[in-house]
Amino acid sequence: MSLHPSPRVLGDPREDGRPSAWPTLKRPELPAPVPADRPRLRILDGLRILAAVLVLMHHYTRQEVWGHDAFGWLTVVGRYSWMGVELFFMISGFVICMSAWGRPLGSYLRSRVIRLGPAYWFCVLVTMGVLLAVGKPFGGSGPGLSQVLTNLTMFQTPLGSAELDLSYWTLWSELRFYLIFAAVAWTGLTYRKVLNFCWIWTVASLLAPSSGLPILNVLANPTYSPLFISGICFYLIRREGARAGEPWVLLAFSWLLMQRWLNDIVGWNTVKGDRLSWEMCLLVITLCYVVMAAVALGWLDRVAWRWLSVAGAMSYPLYLLHQQIGVTLLHKWRGNVEPWTLLLSATAVMLLASWLIQRFVERPAARGLKRFLESRPGGRAKTLRETPQ
Template structure:
């Protein structure tokens, strides 16, 4: 099969894959909802939570003089790799963003990202700031340092990293990674999403990500994201498999991204070794990353289509608010519970249940109504913008 045949247009795809591609844009026949992805997202969030609560040495102060390793040695050994849930998030994000934005105009893509992220994010900032400043005696001793009106305002933009400001909660660093992915993918959305263009995007981004460290151009490295890009690109490739069917080119995109992801693990590993205070096995890390790839790939290829548990939709909805609030708020709550006489295991269970309930409330009370109001307002704004753009230029005398 030649490269031109692999880079086929939807009409050829329909001939090749039959019912797997139908409609003028090569859309597949209606398929079951991918509930498994919702479950994977919650699993990833809980994995990251386990890392922060029972492995991260930066929380020694809330364990009343003992380290998590001393308190829960068996759990600590497993949770030390929980941060790899972030990499699973990135693979899922590549898949889901490509899926949710297919056929959308740039304005619709912009609105979808704003209404999906900002209401819950703003609620997370409000809760974290209130808890950290209101319960300073139970928060980490450095948690409230530098949190003033300027820092809060900067965090509200979700651009605190390029603004040179601290994160109100450390987990927000991943939001800047996601934001850069959206900015890059918006280019393809603006050009019009097609199979050919998305494949080209994956190839170009891969090349830039490989070259960026050697080029030593800060802006290129910032946007190319050498450490994170293989996960997003793999997710995109998996979605193309889901939409158009398998072929050698798409397997090549996913396989090459997997190899690059494994090669980047050494650099990523150094960051987590420094905060853990002990070594990590590259083999274990590679196995977990491979499992993350296989899970999303399995969803793309229909391996989990039989999973139609509707409660997983709720689990998926909890993921984002849970991720946003679990670190600083969670640490503060655990310290509070330990200080008031609960044992370690009991404190962790109570904190987990409390975080899940709070995440659900944020979703129902803030995210759902807030997203609806924000979307309606932005839709009206975009409609006005389109009408104004269609108006003829005034005659100048």
């Protein structure tokens, strides 16, 4: 059932199929307001922390970190757990569409800066400090000042600068999604506008690889766009109900595109000593689609434990912090500590650090940044006018 049914258009057929007696008059479709008491989907928080832990497992169990297969079955699982990133992208499409609905463009853009900025800037500085103090895990000089400053912009990839932490590569995909989605959020989101946006993005993603236009390839992000589009479609199903047929069609097509791009992604994630199965990756990505479909249909709404909200908030700093610092410390101490003990200890330390960052850095910094971005210059001007000369 739709949470916010679209406004009826005069002259449209009635629900029973009989024509309306009213004359055919068109009126613009207006974005439906978001209810103030919209419940939080804690299952999404749970999926966020699951995705972050899966990515952490992939980086912490690789044979190149330990010099050998240190964990047996967990090493095998870790070879495929990098697909937590794909789940992240799908969740992002769902959440961004949900949070932008009924919100003006300025509010949408400010919310992205407030959500991403404080934790990211802090984690960049912490990573810089660790690399300068300990060094890179596999040798090489520490980060330069220009590299650190460029990473603070979050646009290091298009600027041609190396990521301070290799996990930062996903931020460029996220930022491109936020920017192009702002184009449809600018005029107000409606079911029809969002679906049209998804179809246009899909067509652009199909044309981009062979177009010879670098700008189209950059904006369309064809390799990962099906995941963001799928997340948006799952939100539309959640909002409009399971009988909304068009999002299901687009979901099926996006899944077909993803199985194609998995061939390339599997190649990028294959390193010497690893043997990745495309069929296994397809099974994992299909499982991600099934789980998100269950979220969209409300089948997992009972998974609403309060601690999931805290865990979901930790997922972002955990993702930002875990790879470069964690791999550096694992590589440094692997000869002195038993592998399972070191792995569990490093994971616990990263989880604790992520909670501390979220609780004592990100939350207060986000509140301050929100006040700063939403401040009005008129307030200062009024104060000056009212001050006696």
